[in-house]
Amino acid sequence: MAWCPKCRNEYREGIEECADCHVPLVEELPPEEEDSGNEFDGGFEDWVKAHPEMLQKIKESQEEKNVAEEGTPGIENRKLQVYRSSAQRAEEFKSSAWTLLIVGVAGLATMILIMLGIIPIHFAANVKYLSYGVMSALFAAFIVTGVRSFDSAKKYAKAACEEEALTEEIHTWFMKSFSREDLDCDGIADEEERSEALLYYSRIEKIRQSIQSKYMELDESYLNKIADDFFHEIYE
Numbered sequence: 001m002a003w004c005p006k007c008r009n010e011y012r013e014g015i016e017e018c019a020d021c022h023v024p025l026v027e028e029l030p031p032e033e034e035d036s037g038n039e040f041d042g043g044f045e046d047w048v049k050a051h052p053e054m055l056q057k058i059k060e061s062q063e064e065k066n067v068a069e070e071g072t073p074g075i076e077n078r079k080l081q082v083y084r085s086s087a088q089r090a091e092e093f094k095s096s097a098w099t100l101l102i103v104g105v106a107g108l109a110t111m112i113l114i115m116l117g118i119i120p121i122h123f124a125a126n127v128k129y130l131s132y133g134v135m136s137a138l139f140a141a142f143i144v145t146g147v148r149s150f151d152s153a154k155k156y157a158k159a160a161c162e163e164e165a166l167t168e169e170i171h172t173w174f175m176k177s178f179s180r181e182d183l184d185c186d187g188i189a190d191e192e193e194r195s196e197a198l199l200y201y202s203r204i205e206k207i208r209q210s211i212q213s214k215y216m217e218l219d220e221s222y223l224n225k226i227a228d229d230f231f232h233e234i235y236e
Contacts, residue, residue: 003029083225086163090156097149104142111136167226170215178210180234204231 002011002025004018011018011025018025113119115132123131183206207227212218 002027005029083221086156086160090153090160093149093153093156097146097153100142100146100149104139104144104146107139107142108136111139163222170211170226171230173214174207174211174230175233178207183207183210183234200231203235204228207231 002013002015003009004011004021004023005026006021006023007018008029009018009020016025017023110119111132114121183203204227207230208223211223211227211230
């Protein structure tokens with residue numbers, strides 16, 4: 001059986017943390033002493049003094065729980081923004097443009113063949129011309145939208161070249177200006193006292209702040225993306 005050293009509740013085997021106190025369970029309880037009126041007097045305090053390594057484990061467990069529930073201390077919680085590069089947008093518009101053009105041209109060609117009687121599809125006399133007009137207008141709209149999508153694809157392709165050049169500029173500047181030691185100079189790399197998740201977010205934030213100090217008008221999602229890329233290049 002396992003026990004909570006704080007509330008002294010008993011748990012079955014396989015459970016590692018107290019559901020109420022959120023502290024690791026132990027196989028043996030500390031001796032229980034009479035209540036002196038001070039909640040910090042008695043068995044638990046004596047047990048903690050005798051087991052400092054367990055106290056450290058409790059602190060680490062609570063710290064990781066706080067990070068998971070509330071976000072990293074000292075770092076602004078941000079909404080996750082999925083970064084889509086200009087090159088990706090250009091490809092998306094280009095793909096959509098081809099699809100719209102193919103559907104539009106094929107649809108108009110089909111409508112012409114129907115109106116000429118080559119394709120034997122007949123509409124009711126009272127809605128015949130209305131159907132021709134509506135369907136033809138729909139396919140024509142596909143073609144127009146496809147052409148506009150090609151224009152958008154060209155604009156994003158141009159922006160992609162500028163974005164690639166900016167990324168290379170930031171990368172060159174950052175790698176020349178900062179090393180791993182520079183990023184960890186304030187003690188954030190004390191891995192024995194920080195969880196892996198906390199260490200990651202602390203370093204990412206340091207990289208973001210360093211980039212923003214020189215490039216202040218960057219899009220938030222773009223900044224997060226290059227900060228993450230730089231992190232993996234430096235620390236992995």
